[in-house]
Amino acid sequence: MSKASAVLGCFYGDEGKGRTTDYLAIKAEVSVRATGGNNAGHSIVVNGHKFAMRLIPSGILSNKTIAVIANGVVLNPSVLIGEINMLKEHGIDVDKWLKISDKAHVIFPYHEEMDVYLESKRHHPIGTTKNGIGPTYCDKYERSGIRIEDLYRTDLKERITSRVRAAEKITGEKFDAEKIYEDYKGYAEVLRPYVCDTVTLLHKYLKEDKYMVIEGAQATLLDIDFGSYPYVTSSNPTIGGMLTGTGLSAHDIGDVFGVIKAYSSRVGEGPFVSELKDETGDLIRDLGHEYGTVTGRPRRCGWLDLVTVNYAVMLNGVNYINLNHLDTIGKLPKIKVCVAYEVNGEVTRDFSTNEEFLKAAKPVYEEFEGNFGDISKCKTFEELPLAAQKYVRYIEEYTGTKVALIGTGAERENMIVTIDL
Numbered sequence: 001m002s003k004a005s006a007v008l009g010c011f012y013g014d015e016g017k018g019r020t021t022d023y024l025a026i027k028a029e030v031s032v033r034a035t036g037g038n039n040a041g042h043s044i045v046v047n048g049h050k051f052a053m054r055l056i057p058s059g060i061l062s063n064k065t066i067a068v069i070a071n072g073v074v075l076n077p078s079v080l081i082g083e084i085n086m087l088k089e090h091g092i093d094v095d096k097w098l099k100i101s102d103k104a105h106v107i108f109p110y111h112e113e114m115d116v117y118l119e120s121k122r123h124h125p126i127g128t129t130k131n132g133i134g135p136t137y138c139d140k141y142e143r144s145g146i147r148i149e150d151l152y153r154t155d156l157k158e159r160i161t162s163r164v165r166a167a168e169k170i171t172g173e174k175f176d177a178e179k180i181y182e183d184y185k186g187y188a189e190v191l192r193p194y195v196c197d198t199v200t201l202l203h204k205y206l207k208e209d210k211y212m213v214i215e216g217a218q219a220t221l222l223d224i225d226f227g228s229y230p231y232v233t234s235s236n237p238t239i240g241g242m243l244t245g246t247g248l249s250a251h252d253i254g255d256v257f258g259v260i261k262a263y264s265s266r267v268g269e270g271p272f273v274s275e276l277k278d279e280t281g282d283l284i285r286d287l288g289h290e291y292g293t294v295t296g297r298p299r300r301c302g303w304l305d306l307v308t309v310n311y312a313v314m315l316n317g318v319n320y321i322n323l324n325h326l327d328t329i330g331k332l333p334k335i336k337v338c339v340a341y342e343v344n345g346e347v348t349r350d351f352s353t354n355e356e357f358l359k360a361a362k363p364v365y366e367e368f369e370g371n372f373g374d375i376s377k378c379k380t381f382e383e384l385p386l387a388a389q390k391y392v393r394y395i396e397e398y399t400g401t402k403v404a405l406i407g408t409g410a411e412r413e414n415m416i417v418t419i420d421l
């Protein structure tokens, strides 16, 4: 029986997780999304075309991999249908590959409105993506959510109406329950062929020895439990969420790929110890095209923070690192890496998500030589210039984790692989 590989973000999101899964999809027969919703934006460049994937696992782009949206996902049907149509236009046989869990919770327009409203009333604005992610998970845990399977129930209209009334009470706005019902009945019919019990299906695939990749969305520091609360998303993008979000057991997980960039970025509010609020930060943003895939927001940029990465490696049991944007950081003459925090006069390598700790933490840096030149054609680690090799080796030593994949450019083939997959 085969085991599933998990691909997880080890910072604040946008590490290039889609690229790792897209690469693993060369071998993978099944790719799975376990958590989050269309707050994710995974961009993958295939043959010069940039695909912005928000819900469907990027593995589907290989056009030979089953793509499963599992039970832990919160799903906006209209966004999903848009994505299905976009993929079909590009020749992807979505009808053959896509499976949607009957247990995934559905995002409704009133969730999006509540997201905006609650954010405006919050003591500490988070800078959410306004896609209704938080309110939909609230309904799930409050046990009044509407799941995909409920879209086919005869009492759907009454269910929607009762949720609409509650949302109106909270936001003071009016929602047209009748229209929402009609729209969602339509979406439900479009999605019907893809809906199934994905729990049984995933276990069946493992029994059949199919190689499976779980494509994480968001990232460790955005985790509702282990991230920099309250500046987090409403799900568990860490390893535990890959289990509850799919129905797989701990024994079913094999390799855990932790994805990082050779620098750091964050969108939205919240602490970021190695942030550069200067021209170097601006330069990294421009060189790395660090603007949100979904919102277009400029991302906050800074040096790579290995204290945080080590925390993510520990929490998720990462055994392989995927280091992206090595080419980008190599365009700078000198590169810094945060190797410890100085907190109230004490130097530590131990991370904490405590807000006071993170606010007080000052980065302790090591400096590396940059100017790697064009590394996009390098196919092996040894072909990399020595300065780049040294940078990668340092990350391996610090984290005690093998760097298995190295991103050297935007195209699919700009990737060095140092392990046998």
Ligand code: IMO
Residues within 6 Å of the ligand: 009, 012, 013, 014, 015, 039, 040, 041, 042, 126, 127, 128, 129, 130, 131, 132, 133, 134, 216, 217, 218, 219, 222, 231, 232, 233, 234, 267, 268, 269
């Ligand atoms: P991918 O999968 C980066 C951030 C938002 C906000 C916080 C809460 O592309 O890495 P939410 O809409 O989830 O309630 O917003 O989480 N956030 C992300 N940041 N990448 C993502 O996904 C993110 N998904 C959510 O910016 O700060």
Ligand code: MG
Residues within 6 Å of the ligand: 013, 014, 040, 041, 042, 043, 293
């Ligand atoms: Mg993204």
